[in-house]
Amino acid sequence: MGDISRATSGISVDMVSAQGAFRFVGIEAGEDLICGDIVYVSNLGRLMKSVDTQVTISGVPNFLGMVNHVVASGANATVFGQGARFNYGSRMTPGALLYVSDTAGNLATSAVAGADKGVAICIDDNDIMIIGLPR
Numbered sequence: 001m002g003d004i005s006r007a008t009s010g011i012s013v014d015m016v017s018a019q020g021a022f023r024f025v026g027i028e029a030g031e032d033l034i035c036g037d038i039v040y041v042s043n044l045g046r047l048m049k050s051v052d053t054q055v056t057i058s059g060v061p062n063f064l065g066m067v068n069h070v071v072a073s074g075a076n077a078t079v080f081g082q083g084a085r086f087n088y089g090s091r092m093t094p095g096a097l098l099y100v101s102d103t104a105g106n107l108a109t110s111a112v113a114g115a116d117k118g119v120a121i122c123i124d125d126n127d128i129m130i131i132g133l134p135r
Contacts, residue, residue, distance in 0.1 A: 003106040004089045004098060007126070011036035013068040014085040014127070021130070022081035024064060033071040036088065037105035038119065039079055040064050047077055049105035052112040063100055063119050065130055082132030085123060092122040097131075 030046030033039065038050045040062035050063050065081030080086075088107075097118030101108035107120060107128070120128045 002109050003101050003103050004092065004109065006036050007087055007089055011068065012087045013066075013080055014087070017083060017085035017129070018080055021083035021085075022065065022132070023084075024079040024081065026076045027079065029071045029073050029075055029077050031073050033067050033077065033105070035069055036066060036086070038063060038066050038100065038107060039077075039105070047071075047079065050100045051104040052100050052102040052108075052116065080130065082130050085127055085129045087126050088128045090126055092125055092128070094122050094124050096122045098122065098128060 027041065028046050030042055030044065030048045033047065033049065039047045040050045041064055042048045065079040065084065066086060067077050067079055068086070069078070071077040096109065098107040098109065098120040099111045099116050099118055102112050118131065120130050123129050
């Protein structure tokens with residue numbers, strides 16, 4: 001499994017897709033977050049970096065979406081979920097699914113465990129879209 005290298009020019013959300021995407025506003029960060037971190041809401045009600053070791057039953061990870069700004073622990077964040085398109089990396093394979101990595105906050109090109117579910121899809125060489133999770 002390989003983690004996706006984040007864009008060196010910075011990660012940005014496509015504002016057209018963001019208007020129709022699921023957004024979660026005003027959730028307190030439980031740790032420092034950077035732009036492009038994928039996150040979930042902990043049992044304490046705080047945003048934490050998603051990591052494959054928190055996968056729940058049937059391969060569904062603890063995953064809410066992605067932050068598009070730096071957030072200090074204790075500050076409120078906005079998370080963009082299903083339907084949000086991000087300029088995220090480079091030389092990605094269009095149509096490829098991306099998974100919660102075993103490195104906290106990162107996306108990976110393959111599942112850690114066979115039952116893991118994809119949380120994003122590569123749209124082109126540089127862009128991904130959050131697809132959310134089956135419930």
